[in-house]
Amino acid sequence: MDKLMKSRTFIAAGAVLALALAAGACGGGESATTTTTPPPTTRPPTTQAETTDTAAGSSAPTEMDVAMILVSVQEEPWYATLIDTVNRAAELRPYGLDITLDVLENIAYADGERVIRDLAASGKYEMIIGHSTYSDAIDAVNEDYPDIIFVFSGSGNDPVGGNAYWIDVFIHEPAYLAGIVAGMMTETNHISAVAAFPFPNVNGPLNAWIAGARSVNPDIEHSITYIESWFDPATAKESATAQIAAGADMVYAESFGVFEAVAEAEGVLTFGHFADQLGFTPQVLTSSVAVWDPAFQTVLDAWWAYHTEGQPYDAPMERIVYLMADGGSDIGGISDQVPGEVRVAVEEAREQIINGDLQVAFNEGPVE
């Protein structure tokens, strides 16, 4: 009996250990994440300019390996748009560089420092991007790896300086333009948005969207539902369904799940957020699109200058933000359902924003 019990305890202990190991391997940490490398792209022939660039120094780098860590999954537009930017750079080959990208998903903030330190220590990466609120994690690591350039993004961060750059894109200006479409096309004068949290980067575009609608239609009433989750499409869908029942006929989709609700309703139209989501469902009229390319180019330039000209990293102690005029954001594709006069109004406002005649406020506060 005793022996049996012992062996049973042993099996139990072994099983728990095995389970814990399996869980550890599949659950959190970097081993849990999938590493994706962009597919090999066809390389355009090297141009004259690129040849000169590469010849800037005898030891000029020829490749840049980028690691990017995400809090969530790469499909979410906030992450997907920056991944797209790096993949575009890999095709365009600035300075003739071979750019590769490894993406690590589902890295909790608390794990950020460990993962970033491991990535830096691996010696494999020239640029490490903590694509969210990772400034604390980067602050703890960046000085130990002075040759690597670190990047973090979005609101909620603190400046780090040195070799750690804080980048962001504000899409409130295209959201304002999308608001003009909503304001001109609404029939019920009730516009609404489903959003994750009352978070600065979330509120900025929503406030501007409503301001845009109000600029062309002062009778607009609006409602915002925060689902209190970065990703819960089932709840987002219920939220949008409730807004439609309350009379909204223009629903801004800050969260995944809204399109499904709109597709099931009649006479309701919707707007994409952060990525160009035209065609995700036929009811999408247009989108407020983030373009990370100028921000990425800025950090790439800093890295290049450091390695070729010995120019020290000197990250500003504030966010590097690119607006629509700087190419940091734009209105996405516009659906055929949008009438000509609305398109004209949007195009006029767009030009006014770009040449500075129209200032769209970036209001980070909760939508009133």
Place this chain on the structure above:
Amino acid sequence: MGEILTHLLTPAVIIGILAGAVRIATPLLLAALGEMVSENSGILNLSIEGTMTLGAFAGFMAMSWYENLWMGLLMAVVSGMLFSLIMALMTVTVKVNQVVAGLALNILGIGFAFFWFRSSFQDRSSLDVPTVPTFDTADIPGLSRIPVVGEVLFSQHWLTYFAFLMVPMVWILLNKTRYGLELRSIGHNPEACDMRGINIVPRQYAAVVFGGAMAGLGGVFLSLASTGMFFPDIAAGRGWIALAIVIFGNWRASWILWGSLFFGLIDALQLSLQAKGLSLPFFGDDYQVFLALPFVFTIVALVLNRSRSRSPLSLAIPYHRGER
């Protein structure tokens, strides 16, 4: 306050809230009913969240392979059963600590689903989010035409009808059959059952695997009925709410139905008030209070039921034959 009442007394709004409550309740009801059966046999299965995630994934994956929704449903059930078989093996045969095993399996389930998902869907761009078609709602002929009731109860998804149908089925199984009586007895006093010659192991296995199948169905409701998407956090805490509902419902099928509907109603109500842009009395725009309410009510129910608790006496206690 007046504005809120005016809003809530609008017929279309009432129907919207009630129908929303039924939809929100469906995955909770499925998972909680299954968990209740498992717990009645004495096995506390804390891996519901992981099992739901796996069910949502298996359904999504099968749908993208076979382009057949029923195949997706089947795969969700099978994956839930297989996954909970691990739980049964760990707790019934190996007799490890049920809380530890359940928590570990959650991490395993979510991690495994994400691992497989990412191996199948790599290098996506922002324009290329993986989605699949979903079940349409199934109006029940005749009944769906009844004013209010028809829209609330009979214009729902097949899975919702199934979930509601399972309430009396589970009640009959547990309370009106010899098998159910034996199962509940095992949950209370496995030693006495063992002495009576009731074979404990297969009954506990069956109960846990049934719970897994139901959690798998709860998960697939999210990925193939509600939205055609899968991501690792798709369950978004519903597995934990289902566990709370079992306690709230005091381990009784009928109360689990009311508990699920009540939790669904609270959520649908707050979404409707936010959708109209109305401020709450006392709390203003702090709708987050509604997210805490289900758990507040669960604790209240736990306190109120303390003398009448129907919690199985041997819940989460491994049974070793011949030991006291």
